Amino acid sequence: MPAKPVPDIVVARLPLYLRALTAMHNSGKTFTSSKEMAQWLGIGSAQIRKDLSYFGEFGKQGMGYAVADLLEKLRKILHLDREWPMVIIGAGHIGSAVAAYPGFAHRGFRVCALFDNDPAKIGTSIAGLRVYDVHDLPEYVRAHDIRLAMIAVPAEAAQAVAELAVSAGVLAILNYAPLNLALPEHVRVENIDPVLHLQHMTYYLG
């Protein structure tokens, strides 16, 4: 749909806009402006207008944006007009906490299973979800057409399970293990390592 190629950095901001708009929507707001959103998010209003302009003309001149309308448009753009099933690999503290997080359901995602290699965990339930043997991952991914996986295993095991997931058809990985995964070009990877953020901040704490 976009006429000009969309910079990845612009795509990365859309979920932020979505989150702000959802909050506005929940608080009963029906209209907003790039200026208001900008203040809310702590960025420039021109940036928001330019970002949105990559995808179309969503505002009404002199009025701003209809919150519900823009919400829907952004959801379509991000392919959130359907529910994405996900698996979590690693049923330790992090995997369990993520599995129990109630924030996925209303934002387009559904965790549908956990995987681990610990016999003591396999067969149990965590947050109402079954924990399977990691060896059954490929079969499960194929059977349920899973494209998204979250990796929450120790660093030593992460590369191997990532490759296992990818070989079964996973196309995007959210990686909680503190290392850089080496995977084929076509696989998208995003990393979450809280320590990286902390170390970034300590630079400024003199």
Place this chain on the structure above:
Amino acid sequence: MPAKPVPDIVVARLPLYLRALTAMHNSGKTFTSSKEMAQWLGIGSAQIRKDLSYFGEFGKQGMGYAVADLLEKLRKILHLDREWPMVIIGAGHIGSAVAAYPGFAHRGFRVCALFDNDPAKIGTSIAGLRVYDVHDLPEYVRAHDIRLAMIAVPAEAAQAVAELAVSAGVLAILNYAPLNLALPEHVRVENIDPVLHLQHMTYYLG
């Protein structure tokens, strides 16, 4: 120390270099090169050299970088040549998982207490750490000279506890709640919202 102002984006990459170097160090490597680090991290070698050049000349021409030496230099630059005590606000699933995470200790940080407003949790221990009443946060922060806090409370409560923490002297916050905190300029905030990453990736999953 830096002669020219250091772009924030450069500072943000240093922890990544630190992480890669630590892995190399642990695997017995004593020397590396910008090229090798670059492959490891999936970025360009010139970028690494340029980033490091903001802080000094750490390499030996024709040889590359001494791993242990560069590690130490980066730790100094990021002020990780000491241990940073931290508190976690919110003793739910996420707060508890983060508290139990063993990865902080060797990377410069120590979680020293949890805070919550749930009477059922206050006074208990999680991962060997005491859970205090959130009302005691200011006193604790002042008494222990805490500058770093992680926020892991529901979105509705996040702004209020962030302000409480800041008023007591906290200067940097790692925020797990899915909203943008509005805080004074001098407070550094980094956000972790896994859903934002997932939504970024679904854009590319057609």
Place this chain on the structure above:
DNA sequence: CAGTGTGAAAGTCTTCACAGCT
């Protein structure tokens, strides 16, 4: 007239390419 959409300008970041050192 308030606020969008957008070329053009300004600013920032990355990559190149090479002198110089070991």
Place this chain on the structure above:
DNA sequence: AGCTGTGAAGACTTTCACACTG
């Protein structure tokens, strides 16, 4: 030869500023 450190070039991003619209 192999690799660093770095100006200069190139690519990318943000911001400006204004014609245009409801």
